[in-house]
Amino acid sequence: MSSFFSRNLKRVYPIIASGTGVFVKDTHGNIYLDGSSGAITANLGHGLNEINGAIEKQLSQIAFAHTSQFVSKPALDLAEKLITLAPTNFQNGGRAYFVSGGSEAIETAMKLARSYFVEQSKLTKSLFISRWNSYHGSTFGAMSVTGHPARRKPYISMLKEQPHINAAYAYRCLCNNQTSNSCQSEECTLARANELEQMILKQGPENVIAFIGEPIVGAALGAAVPGKNYWQRIREICNKYDVLLIADEVMTGLGRCGANFALDLWQVQADIIAVGKGLSSGYMPLGAVLASKKIVTIFEEGTGVFEHGFTYSGQPLACAAGLAAVNYTLKNNLIQQVAKREQEFFANLYELANKHEIIGDVRGRGFLAGLEFVKNKSTKEPFPIETKLNQLIAKQAFAFGLITYPGSAFIDGGLGDHIMIAPPFTISDSEIEELFKRLDKTLTQICNTFNVKTPASISH
Ligand SMILES: Cc1ncc(COP(=O)(O)O)c(C=O)c1O
Known part of the structure; x- marks a missing residue:
């Protein structure tokens, strides 16, 4: 019996002992290859001296200072660095607000967006439009915009109802196009984006604060990438109706998709960007909200006050870890490396998809990949919910020394299984080979358990 309140009290979790590079070890000496960077977080791998050293150095000076009394050098330097990495509309005036993780970043982004309109006395604006099949965090504001029915269900009566539109989900496109594996139609892409305009008009533009979305949907849809002109169209619609665009880059930001921020892949600029996870690569709890110049100017010319704050906002140790992580990423050109290695990384996944009948779709960008599993590849029929296939796969992989990130319930709120493969950017070629072997x-x-024949086993 343990006093620790774990995620699932009926499950026994191994105790983590140590980690180096892409490998972690438990207290029984079992070694695992971290194929998902934990929860797509340890983007630089484990045990990096550069980051440990930066934390130790800061610790020897001061660990904590409250942002109502002081700012710290690591926070100032990290803010400057993040704004430099952000799109041009953040330059010469954008600012970074630090928090302790992704959910706090989303809460902060939502309050910042509301405050931006309060500063302008546009007080009727109080709604956020988001999408089904999305995940924005565990706190109430973040859950209200999250579009994952299973995660919302126990708390639904306590949530403020926010309007949701359909996800851009090419593998199961609403057009039901059976002729292609994944719908690439421009018409469907624009139809999904245009749902935003319809929803803004339905709610009244004077009531809508922002559209919030993950540029590439993470855990709620297994790295689903929208069609080519989706984000461009979303940006146009936001501009037309004085609605802000908030990019939830908690999972996709800071190189994970082979660009500074995933929206850069489409040359689209958000007004507010939320980051977390890879920002500190898991070395300290850290998240941030980047506010573009347009947002900051309204505050600077108005009250100057953003009525918000956490005790641990901008904690110097966490910011020192974040600064060291970003510096390490830049010094080693890791974002460019991820972009360069993307094709080869995905070639491994396509090879697996050709071999294993249960892989219905391979999707993602950079080092963020999703595999969606199906019972029948031609009809795309999913496995029954009771099978909990995603968990079985993750459990089996774990037993073979591979960490993956499973997800479910993205078809009609219940069905659907995927896993995400998202190794640290620092993974070597031979370690990638080992990952795919496992x-x-x-x-x-x-496949043997479910008696699914692979093409290879049929031909032998
Ligand atoms: C896209 C996205 N937004 C927000 C969050 C919430 O972040 P955190 O778990 O750090 O609170 C997550 C976490 O998985 C996420 O993937």
Whole structure:
């Protein structure tokens, strides 16, 4: 019996002991290859001396200072660095607000967006439009815009109802196009984006604060990438109706998708960007909200006050870890490296998809990949909910020494299984080979369990 309140009290979790690079070790000496950077967080791998050293150095000076009394050098330097990495509309005037994680970043982004309009006396604006099949965090504001029915269900009566539109989900496009594996139609892409305009008009533009979305949907849809002109169209609609665009880049930001921020892949500029996870690569709890110049100017010319704050906002130790992580990423050109290695990384996944009948779709960008599993590849029929296939796969992979990130319930709020593969950017070629060897072994075992024939086993 443990006093620790774990995520699932009926499950026994191994105790983590140490980690180096892409490998972590438990107290029984089992070694795992971290194929998902934990929860797409440890983007630089484990045990980096550069980051440990920066934390130790800051610790030897001061660990804590409250932002109502002081700012700290690591916070100032990290803010400057993040704004430099952000799109041009953040330059010469944008600012970074630090928090302790992704959910806090989303709460902060939402309050900042509301305050931006309060400063302008546009007080009727109080709604956020978001999408189904999305995840924005565990706190109440973040949950109200999250579009994952299973995660919202126990708390639904306590949530403020925010309008949701459909996700851009090419593999199961609403047009039901059976001829292609993943719908790439321009018409469908624009139809999904235009749902935003319809929803703004339905709610009344004077009532809508912002559209919030993950540029590439993470855990709620397994790295689903929208069509080519989706984000461009979303930006146009936001501009037309004085609605802000908030990019939730908690999972996708800071290089994970092979660009500074995933929206850069489409040359689209958000008004507010939320980051977390990879910002400190997991070395300290840290998140941030980047406010573009347009947002900051309204405050600077208005009251100057953003009525918000957490005790641990901008904690010097966390910011020192974040600064060291960003510096390490830049010094080693890791974002460019991820972009350069993307094609080869995905080639491994396509090879697995050709071999294993249960892989219905491979999607993602950079080092953020999702595999969606199906019972029948041609009809795209999913496995029954009771099978909990995503968990079985993750469990089997774990037993074979591979950490993956499973997800479910993205079809009609209940069905659907995926896993995400998202290794640290620092993974070597031979470690990637080992990752896919272990994943192949896992899927072979799962296919045997369900008696699914792989094309290879049919031909022998
Ligand atoms: C896109 C996205 N937004 C927000 C969050 C919430 O972040 P956190 O778990 O750090 O609170 C997550 C976490 O998975 C996420 O993936």
